Amino acid sequence: MLAAQPGIEAGQKFRQWLIETVRRRYGSKLLLCLDGLDEVRPADAQAVLDAVEEVTRKDPQLAVVVTDRVTRRAVELDRWALFGVDLRGGSLRGWETFPFFRDKGIEAASRSEAIRQLAARAAPVIADDLGAVASKAFVWLEREDSTAAASEDVRELLGAELTAHLQEADLLTVADSAFRFMHPLYHAYFAANHLHTRTEDWHEETWDALTVEGASFSALGLLLEQVKEEDVDRLVRAIDKWNYLAAASLLAEDLAGAQRVPEDLRSALLLLLGHRRFSPVLNTALFAGDMLGLQVGDELARRALEAANRAELVRLAAALPDYGSWWREWRTTFSSRDDEMLLEKLSDDDYLVAWTASNVLSSFEHDGPAAEKLLRLASASEHEDVRWRALHALSSSRDPRVAARCLEMFQAASEDEWVRYGALRVYLQVVANMDDVDARRELCMELASVVDTIRGVSRWEREIERAAELRDAPADWPDTFGIVIGALWTGAASLEEEDRWRAAAAALQTDQDQPFPAALRPMPDEDEV
Incomplete structure (x- = not known):
């Protein structure tokens, strides 16, 4: 078990251990079995898989078997065979x-x-x-x-x-x-x-x-x-506020168990997962679809997974029963296209209503006055959550002024870390949305000039990697956004960091219109899966 080996728990220590082990036995057949990826930090688990890919390229005598719960890992699928495990003649439902x-x-x-x-x-x-x-x-x-x-x-x-x-x-x-x-x-x-x-x-x-x-x-x-x-x-x-994927996993466990989660909350969270399926950020869309697939036997989850667009999700919400006053407020927010009402909801005391308003606003482009109001709210609100929501609401913008303000907020060291994260994410999306290639190139050069701010902060580095695989990215994205990747690559302080940005550069060269390989259909998860 990886978690039981303190000498190899950290990813880079494991890499050194693996290299030394293979070197001692080079030329001999060697089978390496790894278990426990879900018992170490995700960053360490990824470093372990990266090390396996690196070493197996150099030694054809090395075979590797990794047992893991059904999840998505950043691996080259053409180099792995994927197998799912289920009970013979039944399914993994019920403890x-x-x-x-x-x-x-x-x-x-x-x-x-x-x-x-x-x-x-x-x-x-x-x-x-x-x-x-x-x-x-x-x-x-x-x-x-x-x-x-x-x-x-x-x-x-x-x-x-x-x-x-x-x-x-x-x-x-x-x-x-x-x-x-x-x-x-x-x-x-x-x-x-x-x-x-x-x-x-x-x-x-x-x-x-x-x-x-x-x-x-x-x-x-x-x-x-x-x-x-x-x-x-x-x-x-409380869990959804921390990590909506964790909350979705909880819904799946509850569905297979005592079904204690209130129907109004469950329905709202499932519809928001459906909404995220249409995110331009490929990772967000994929994980949202995965989590809907976990809700085995749930009709609303199935229909949210199959919805062709966000309008279908609004119709799904309208067809559900009236669960009470909170549900009516949430459904009205989810279904609205009223800028003024949604702007007001960004400051709502109920975080789920407030974030729903932000997600709805982020799905359509705003004209000048609406964008100005969102920018003012992002700059002036005394609450960091509200500033972050206002920034997120601008995700569909094509306005260079929005990008410029986002870059300012990202560089502000005194700003809340999550607000800075939101500013970076929205900056990348706005730059990708723009029609003017020259303006996009200039904005990418501006971000490339401050990559030292990004370097070493895992949350921000991951956002750059995700931006390498945007859905419907512009044709010039490998050239323009490649400027940012190139700056991180050339300034890398280690071979491992160079490899990371080399992989991101390779991802930029893929055809953005090609369908992403589907994961194994998720099952109710457990350590033995």
């Missing part, structure tokens, strides 16, 4: 079907209750003081940003006595001087249990820790099973 629970003799109403019973059966200390184990399991994730930790750190955190009890019960295992729970579901359950009544801790930093920066959403599903009924809506909203 009882997963291999982890089979033949355990457990009768429980939910996956989290089944895990609790298994843990308590193995270690009575858990039944006696679940809260203490749960709190320490969460602190572990907060401190280590990983499901593995050095032995001495775990003993210090858990205490010698509890560590010994968990080891004797085979709930805690050790390999190469690193401890981890014998299955990631145990760690996920304990950490989720710690949070299920602590609503004041439901925020971005918590979700980053609980999911190892978004590597795995299993703990979120276990948390949903444990919260009180009156907190379900609040939990799903």
Whole structure:
């Protein structure tokens, strides 16, 4: 397991380990099996896959098998064979079907209750003081940003006595001087249990820790099973505010389980996924479609996935029942083309209504006065969320003045990081939207002159990579946006960084009209898939 190997957990350390291993055995047949990509930070998981691709190009005797949950990874699909795993004669629905629970003799109403019973059966200390184990399991994730930790750190955190009890019960295992729970579901359950009544801790930093920066959403599903009924809506909203893909994954788990998520909230989130399918950013569109595909058996999700345009989504919303006052407000916002009303909604106290207004505004181009109002709001609002929403609403603009203002905000070191991210993203989209090739080239040269601001900030670097694969990009995009990629490439401080921007440059050369290879049809996910 990658997460159990502290010497190779970081991507670059793994690269060195792999190169040295292959060098020692060069010319001999070698099979490398990798598991645990969802237990390390996504950046480390990607670095591992990059290292595999690099080394296998040089040694034809090396074969690699990677087990992973169904997700999208940045790999060259022509070099990999993809296989999905399902139960023979059935589907992976219901916690009882997963291999982890089979033949355990457990009768429980939910996956989290089944895990609790298994843990308590193995270690009575858990039944006696679940809260203490749960709190320490969460602190572990907060401190280590990983499901593995050095032995001495775990003993210090858990205490010698509890560590010994968990080891004797085979709930805690050790390999190469690193401890981890014998299955990631145990760690996920304990950490989720710690949070299920602590609503004041439901925020971005918590979700980053609980999911190892978004590597795995299993703990979120276990948390949903444990919260009180009156907190379900609040939990799903808190997760969606952090990461809409995580919230969509939660909807899929809920659909296959107790179905606790309120119908109005579920419908709104599914329709917003449908709306994102039409994003010019290829990654956004692909992941939104993937998440709709996860909602197995849901008719609204199926129709949102098949919708030919955003107008069909509006008709879908209109055909749904009246779920109450909040739903009516949200549906009116989602269906509106009234600039004034939508501008006002950008400052709404309900973040979901406010972001829906921003997404709707972003789907059509605004005339001069509307664009000016959005720019003023983006500059003058005292709330960073409102500034970010106002910028996002300008995504369909072709106005060079909008691009210029976005670049100013991106370069403002005193500005909120998320607002700067939004400014960069909108800048790239506006530049791609413009009809004037010379103006586009000039704006790309301006961005190329400040690439040192981008370098080293992973969120901004990823946005540049995504912009290399815009849908319906202009014919000159490889030449004009290639100026930005070239500046990052030539200024790279390492071979790994050079390879990264070389790959982005190669992506620019692809035919933007070609369909993107479809992923395996997503299934309800679990560690064993």
